[in-house]
Amino acid sequence: NRKNESKYKYVPQADISENEPRNAVWGEYYPLEYQSYLQTSDTGFVSYQGGSAMRDMLEEDPNLVILWAGYGFSKDYNQGRGHYYAVEDIHNTLRTGGPTGPNDGPMPATCWTCKSPDVPRLMNEIGVAEFYSGKWAGKGDQIVNPIGCADCHDANSMKLKISRPALIEAFDAMGKDITKVTHQEMRSLVCAQCHVEYYFNKNLPGKEGTPYLVFPWKEGMRAEDMEKYYDNIEFSDWTHQLSRAPMLKAQHPGYETYLTGVHADRGVSCVDCHMPYKSVGGTKFTDHHIQSPLNNIQNACQVCHREEAEKLKENVYERQRKVAESRIDLEKMLVKAHIEAKKCWDLGASEQQMDSILMDIRHAQWRWDYAAAAHGATFHSPVEISRVLSSGLVRAQEARVKIARLLAELGYNQPVEMPDISTKEKAQEYIGLDMEKLRKEKELFKENLLPEWLEQAKQRQEKWDEEKVSASAK
Amino acid sequence: NRKNESKYKYVPQADISENEPRNAVWGEYYPLEYQSYLQTSDTGFVSYQGGSAMRDMLEEDPNLVILWAGYGFSKDYNQGRGHYYAVEDIHNTLRTGGPTGPNDGPMPATCWTCKSPDVPRLMNEIGVAEFYSGKWAGKGDQIVNPIGCADCHDANSMKLKISRPALIEAFDAMGKDITKVTHQEMRSLVCAQCHVEYYFNKNLPGKEGTPYLVFPWKEGMRAEDMEKYYDNIEFSDWTHQLSRAPMLKAQHPGYETYLTGVHADRGVSCVDCHMPYKSVGGTKFTDHHIQSPLNNIQNACQVCHREEAEKLKENVYERQRKVAESRIDLEKMLVKAHIEAKKCWDLGASEQQMDSILMDIRHAQWRWDYAAAAHGATFHSPVEISRVLSSGLVRAQEARVKIARLLAELGYNQPVEMPDISTKEKAQEYIGLDMEKLRKEKELFKENLLPEWLEQAKQRQEKWDEEKVSASAK
Amino acid sequence: MSLFKNFFPKKRTGWRTVATVSIASLLGLGAFIAYEAHVVSYLSDDPQACVNCHVMTPVYNSWMHSSHREWASCNDCHVPHDNIFNQYYFKAKDGLYHATIFTLRAEPEVIFMREESEEVVQNNCIRCHVQQVTQANYTDWIESHKSDRLDRTCWSCHRTVPHGKLHGLSTVKYNIAPLPTNQTQVVIPDWLKKEINESKSSSK
Numbered sequence A, B: 001n002r003k004n005e006s007k008y009k010y011v012p013q014a015d016i017s018e019n020e021p022r023n024a025v026w027g028e029y030y031p032l033e034y035q036s037y038l039q040t041s042d043t044g045f046v047s048y049q050g051g052s053a054m055r056d057m058l059e060e061d062p063n064l065v066i067l068w069a070g071y072g073f074s075k076d077y078n079q080g081r082g083h084y085y086a087v088e089d090i091h092n093t094l095r096t097g098g099p100t101g102p103n104d105g106p107m108p109a110t111c112w113t114c115k116s117p118d119v120p121r122l123m124n125e126i127g128v129a130e131f132y133s134g135k136w137a138g139k140g141d142q143i144v145n146p147i148g149c150a151d152c153h154d155a156n157s158m159k160l161k162i163s164r165p166a167l168i169e170a171f172d173a174m175g176k177d178i179t180k181v182t183h184q185e186m187r188s189l190v191c192a193q194c195h196v197e198y199y200f201n202k203n204l205p206g207k208e209g210t211p212y213l214v215f216p217w218k219e220g221m222r223a224e225d226m227e228k229y230y231d232n233i234e235f236s237d238w239t240h241q242l243s244r245a246p247m248l249k250a251q252h253p254g255y256e257t258y259l260t261g262v263h264a265d266r267g268v269s270c271v272d273c274h275m276p277y278k279s280v281g282g283t284k285f286t287d288h289h290i291q292s293p294l295n296n297i298q299n300a301c302q303v304c305h306r307e308e309a310e311k312l313k314e315n316v317y318e319r320q321r322k323v324a325e326s327r328i329d330l331e332k333m334l335v336k337a338h339i340e341a342k343k344c345w346d347l348g349a350s351e352q353q354m355d356s357i358l359m360d361i362r363h364a365q366w367r368w369d370y371a372a373a374a375h376g377a378t379f380h381s382p383v384e385i386s387r388v389l390s391s392g393l394v395r396a397q398e399a400r401v402k403i404a405r406l407l408a409e410l411g412y413n414q415p416v417e418m419p420d421i422s423t424k425e426k427a428q429e430y431i432g433l434d435m436e437k438l439r440k441e442k443e444l445f446k447e448n449l450l451p452e453w454l455e456q457a458k459q460r461q462e463k464w465d466e467e468k469v470s471a472s473a474k
Numbered sequence C: 001m002s003l004f005k006n007f008f009p010k011k012r013t014g015w016r017t018v019a020t021v022s023i024a025s026l027l028g029l030g031a032f033i034a035y036e037a038h039v040v041s042y043l044s045d046d047p048q049a050c051v052n053c054h055v056m057t058p059v060y061n062s063w064m065h066s067s068h069r070e071w072a073s074c075n076d077c078h079v080p081h082d083n084i085f086n087q088y089y090f091k092a093k094d095g096l097y098h099a100t101i102f103t104l105r106a107e108p109e110v111i112f113m114r115e116e117s118e119e120v121v122q123n124n125c126i127r128c129h130v131q132q133v134t135q136a137n138y139t140d141w142i143e144s145h146k147s148d149r150l151d152r153t154c155w156s157c158h159r160t161v162p163h164g165k166l167h168g169l170s171t172v173k174y175n176i177a178p179l180p181t182n183q184t185q186v187v188i189p190d191w192l193k194k195e196i197n198e199s200k201s202s203s204k
């Protein structure tokens, strides 16, 4: 009957094995989705603060180098590009350094988690904790396919699925059951596997020493809730090189901030805007060209808002511009606070004198980063982001007032001189980074180790095909 | 012909004279509108931060007493109630003091401008500048009818009209022509006659000495634009009693802030929310019960938003709560700044040392007031209001850092002790207000002068009726 | 020729006069109707064109207070938008019909859309909202939309779009503000205009 017919029309009898990481294999059965997915390789669109082009954030805003002094992000930080580049970009970033062998380099294997459908495959093969163990370079030969079908889909039914343990565990920690969500919620939760704040917990009972991927949602998802969570477990990502504050790094809390906005309130999912329906020759399908919706306003916004595209774009930019004003004000305050705190140390301040100042700095910068790191958040939820930034401003000013008093006590009662950090290069020089060396190491890695990884992966994948052919021949 | 017929069929041939100030006279011809207008006398609705009840703002938030030290608002400040009470409330507020005769009291006649339809009548009779001249008490017998029909309507055609010169002059100053606006814009501009920031300019060429009512829009309507305007003409409303900063008072910039919100962007007027259509029996008409739309969500919001009333209310409260957080943070910072600045003076600081600190305080508090004074603005335009508050926080922290350095220089290097201002009474005592005396004066005014005013007005109005009867008898 | 001759009545019967007069009066009547009802303005897209006729003011005012004011004018809903020819054909036909009823004073107290018009409106709802009511990814919103668009009218559920729940000529009491029949713009009363001009010159 027709019902069955439609069932078969939409669910082709695809022969894809579970956790198949190669998008092209899925693409044979779902060419429209695959072809649109491939378009995430396009880097031609630039918006006011987003888009698909490679944008060097440190160059656009050298303040960041100071804020992250002593931490990897001060070496290299770009805006996210399309999913197609996930693996390429993690190869290239200076943050992963230039490993020369499987046990070398600054980063743990956990860094791979959000970059590829090879991840669920490998987790399935070796176990989750085992996956997170060891150096980043230790699994380089295993992970080669950029984010794709197996990250979000079940190979048999094509249903949306959660492929990453961290999200399931985070729901658990909040006392929620991720298997009880609606279909519409799934249309955001597939993204929440990656577009969320995270940290590496090395003290999980039974897994001590492994940098286990955890989403810090136990106390809630607001900036203050996560801050409380981290304060409680006395966690810090690094110690600031200038101020010596115990810092937190916020990474893209995209899902958390989206939830506080009016679109989430109205049941609009990530997919409604970033993967709207598209018609090609009478066939409708979900556009897998995930990108800035401003490059696709007609399908992404005008479905619900019958405003002119120019006006809608201006709505977005206006919110982004307004929030950026406060964000940049807070940034400048933080730069001053770090450098002034350094002056205190230089003049012989004691730990005890610095204690509460450093906590203020930690909290102020956490709030700044929470607001800044989720690139979409200034549109997704401008009122919440403004609130968070204001609370950051309050803490930064507290720090600076205390610093002024302390400096006076230490005999220095005047504005602290600020270094020239007008360009990325100058700022990196100020904090003493040897960029030449870092770049050189990366070059060597790309000449030596990387080609080996790719060759091993190629052989592995070819073997799968042979196995499959011989299996179906049986 | 039939066209003329329709004119008469739908516009009753009311016999109302131009500038008739008595709402009941209009009410004879338009009973539905009049009766709904009368409901603005209802004081039964209280929302999170609004509603029609009398709310003593100084009691709810004693910080305000400190912020306005030395200015009338520190004596008495309530949230606006319904239009029905406009005249009663200006009689009762301690800000207008207890005048004993026409040339007595702290306030100028200009204060009447936004309180009554007697205003256009009187302006027409004696002239605009003459209206603004003299003391508030000098015109008390003339102004007795609360805000009403003649403020917004033409008596013949019932069309919306602008009855206040200040709005027309402000459009002029911006190079705009108010007669060229659309009907929909008029549905907000009638409100913009009063719900706007204003100041009294005593230096207008040709009108020196008269506190002429001016809307400071020449440079634009944003907080920074008006700030620039005031800075340029070196205007200040008063000198702060504690910090001696040259202060600005922002009064309800409701229209200006509304314009920056998404509803204005989408063509939604004040009237759409505050005076929606209403059905009674088989008739639809404009609900003249102007009030918080949260007391009327069905007509005010659900026409456009098919959300549940509870959810819509929560949307409003959520925005108000978030913005209130930053507002209160800024308030607390400003209280500290004023009191710390006072300490500087006490310790012998020089004008020159204080100069830039006081400008920072002026600017920070102006921004705070711009955000706080328009009670609706946290919903009308939460993103813009947040932006303005953040910029206030930045200026307040600049002031406090400078103060900390200056205090150290003056030999005082520790936190300044804060007085107990946990209640309105304590705060008013701290700034040395003799509330007993003020209340006493007001009592005397209400016993002696006020009854005279009302009696004179009654006689005047009775005479009009007699004249009319005899005129129609001719 | 002879056939033609026989077709007309005999010359002397005076039919010519009758015909001339009646043709002239028909044309005249048409012109009158057209003038009386502003038929020409009816061809425009300005909603005020519809309110040339007071019968349309209740619907105008309710539209004015509806969620659709900023997005859809009368013609967006009540005139076909499938092709230009159809659009103007429908307008002309409809306009003459309205004008005739109006001039004859035959308007009912409560007007109903004709079936023909209903179809037009239904198609227009769908024209704007097609994605919301057909697209699979919005079925979370309201699952029945896809079928509802075929077997019932949108406004059987969305009863207030855009004219509200009350229908009928007397449902709006004073249609004051928007009436083009009452075009004298007030905005600033004369006395105030004078005052301001005087005050301006005095300050120079």
Ligand SMILES: [Ca+2]
Pocket: A197, A198, A199, A248, A249, A250, A251
């Ligand atoms: Ca983190």
Ligand SMILES: [Ca+2]
Pocket: B197, B198, B199, B248, B249, B250, B251
């Ligand atoms: Ca003012």
